[in-house]
Amino acid sequence: MVDQETWENTVLKKLKLPNGVVASNRIMRAATWMGQAEEDNRCGDTIIETYGKIRAGIVVTGFQYVMHEGQSVRRMISNSRQADVDGLKRLAGIIHSSGGLAAAQLVHCGCKGLPKYSGRDIFGPSDMEVPGLKGEVIQVKAMTVDHVERVTQAYADAAKRAEDAGFDVIELHGAHHYGLWQFFDPSYNHRPENDPYTGTSIEGRCKAMIDAVRAIKNTVDIPIQVKVDSSSDTVRPEEVGELTKRLAEAGAYCVLFSGPDPTRKPRDEEDVYFLNDAMVIRSIAQDSGLLFGLVGGIRSPETVVKLLTGDGDMDAAFDVVQLSRPIISEPKIMHRWTEEAKIGAQKPARCISCNRCFAAGLKGGVRCVQFGDE
Ligand SMILES: Cc1cc2nc3c(=O)[nH]c(=O)nc-3n(C[C@H](O)[C@H](O)[C@H](O)COP(=O)(O)O)c2cc1C
Numbered sequence: 001m002v003d004q005e006t007w008e009n010t011v012l013k014k015l016k017l018p019n020g021v022v023a024s025n026r027i028m029r030a031a032t033w034m035g036q037a038e039e040d041n042r043c044g045d046t047i048i049e050t051y052g053k054i055r056a057g058i059v060v061t062g063f064q065y066v067m068h069e070g071q072s073v074r075r076m077i078s079n080s081r082q083a084d085v086d087g088l089k090r091l092a093g094i095i096h097s098s099g100g101l102a103a104a105q106l107v108h109c110g111c112k113g114l115p116k117y118s119g120r121d122i123f124g125p126s127d128m129e130v131p132g133l134k135g136e137v138i139q140v141k142a143m144t145v146d147h148v149e150r151v152t153q154a155y156a157d158a159a160k161r162a163e164d165a166g167f168d169v170i171e172l173h174g175a176h177h178y179g180l181w182q183f184f185d186p187s188y189n190h191r192p193e194n195d196p197y198t199g200t201s202i203e204g205r206c207k208a209m210i211d212a213v214r215a216i217k218n219t220v221d222i223p224i225q226v227k228v229d230s231s232s233d234t235v236r237p238e239e240v241g242e243l244t245k246r247l248a249e250a251g252a253y254c255v256l257f258s259g260p261d262p263t264r265k266p267r268d269e270e271d272v273y274f275l276n277d278a279m280v281i282r283s284i285a286q287d288s289g290l291l292f293g294l295v296g297g298i299r300s301p302e303t304v305v306k307l308l309t310g311d312g313d314m315d316a317a318f319d320v321v322q323l324s325r326p327i328i329s330e331p332k333i334m335h336r337w338t339e340e341a342k343i344g345a346q347k348p349a350r351c352i353s354c355n356r357c358f359a360a361g362l363k364g365g366v367r368c369v370q371f372g373d374e
Contacts, residue, residue, distance in 0.1 A: 002301050007341035010308045011301075015057060015291075015320065017223045018253045021168050023057035023101050026308055027334050028256075030295045030322035031105035031171060031227065033062035033076055035361030041071070041078035043087030046365065052094045053331040053374070059100040060171050060322070061091060063107040063178075066158040067151060070108030070179060071117040074362065079106065079158040088165035096166070103169035103225070104162035108151050110179030111140040111188065123147060125183050125197065125208075126190040148197055148208060151179070156215035163220040170216055174209050174228045175258045183208035184243060187234040206243050210250045217251040225254035227295070230277035232260045237277040241284025248288035256293035256322060257281060263325070265353045266297035272307070273297045282316055295322035300348035301337045326351040329368035 015023040036047040051059065064079035065071045071078075077091075078084050088104070095102040111124030114132065122130075124140045132138045143151070159170045174180040182188035184206060189199030198204030209226070216224055226247050231237045244255050257278035264273050274296045282292055294307055298321050310317030326333055326349035333349055340346040356369035367373060 001344060002305050002341060002346055003344060004341045006305060010305050019221060019223055021101060024099060025057035026320045027056050028058040028320050028322045029054055029056040029060060029327050030324035031060040031062055032324045033073060034366045035075045036365040037075045037077045041076060042084055043077060043091045048090050048094050051091060052098060054327060055098060055332045055334045056100050058103050058169060059095045060103040060105050063105045063173050066106050066108055066154040068118045069120045069123060070113050072109035072112045072114055079161055085161050085165050088162060092166035101168040103171045104167045105171040105173050106155055106158050107173035108179040110182045112178055125188050145196060152211045152215050155212040156219040159216040159220045163222055169222055170224045172212055172224060172226045174226050176262055180209040180212060181229055185232055185235050202242050206246050210246050213247060213250040213252050223253045224251060225256060226252050227256045227258055230257040230259045230274045230281055237280040241281045244281055244285040245288050248290045254291040254293060256295055258295050262296060263355050263358060271297050272303060291319035293320040293322055294318045298323055299326055299351060301346040325353055325357060328357045328366060329371055330374050
């Protein structure tokens with residue numbers, strides 16, 4: 001049971017970002033593709049209405065592709081053309097009017113892009129074959145160095161559009177086996193030793209992500225946070241620790257730890273499934289000056305407080321926590337928990353992490369199928 005004072009001193013503690021902008025609390029809405037962009041992938045009334053219901057200190061948008069070849073799923077937000085700015089402005093505006101700071105998550109999905117959407121060839125770090133949605137074989141072409149540099153520039157251009165649209169924060173998507181992670185992970189990156197983005201050294205593997213942070217930093221004046229996987233079958237958390245230190249040197253202010261198979265079904269509400277790897281990374285990068293965040297399976301107010309205070313068996317705390325599915329199910333869960341703290345009766349999220357919300361997104365739009373709309 002969390003008492004009101006603890007809730008106020010931890011979760012409702014304000015978060016001052018490097019540019020002086022202040023988030024009203026420590027809960028971020030994790031980036032969540034809603035499958036609700038318009039047919040041409042601009043932001044229209046449907047997605048604006050959805051974001052208008054969400055309450056969180058920082059609301060990270062669903063992933064926005066920075067080049068059309070990097071689109072991986074239907075109705076994903078485009079931030080690849082000037083024509084996208086008006087919709088992005090409305091998106092940042094509705095988040096602000098709901099009391100949150102607005103963060104734009106940027107991505108190039110690399111070899112997880114689908115020709116079905118972009119009508120183009122699919123590019124990644126290396127020539128390889130990957131399975132498509134229906135088991136078909138997709139031939140991925142290795143990006144040339146010039147191509148990787150164009151993608152880096154596309155990140156910076158998208159960040160500029162986001163800044164012009166009024167976003168307060170950029171979140172770089174370096175997780176979930178998308179483009180930037182693919183360069184870091186040697187199971188995707190087979191580039192030779194003499195290539196600047198080589199998969200044979202930690203410098204080469206980090207370069208695409210680090211270059212993207214630097215390019216964004218040189219272009220906009222808003223803080224950059226990066227979401228990374230904490231490990232994978234082929235990457236140890238210690239290596240992500242090295243990446244994290246470099247992200248700090250490049251100018252990121254916060255790194256958030258996710259992992260492969262991000263939308264797991266926790267065994268119980270305390271099963272915060274990336275915690276152990278995140279703690280390893282955190283210990284390696286603890287002197288970097290970064291803020292740290294965690295996402296994945298966080299469903300109860302007690303867990304949120306524990307993560308923010310480092311209580312119990314954890315020897316260090318996180319600065320922020322991110323929630324995705326609990327906020328799909330209850331967009332105002334943050335308000336509910338705050339009201340319930342006043343009477344000492346907080347109930348966990350109603351979300352059971354069943355992932356039926358995701359399946360709904362593939363048909364019409366993401367919503368809580370289990371319990372219905374709030
Ligand atoms: C419908 C749906 C869409 C998602 N879209 C994104 C996305 O656009 N970018 C991203 O980094 N993660 C995405 N995720 C993953 C979440 O941000 C989060 O990492 C994951 O759901 C675990 O957190 P949770 O247990 O609080 O749901 C998505 C998850 C769901 C369920």
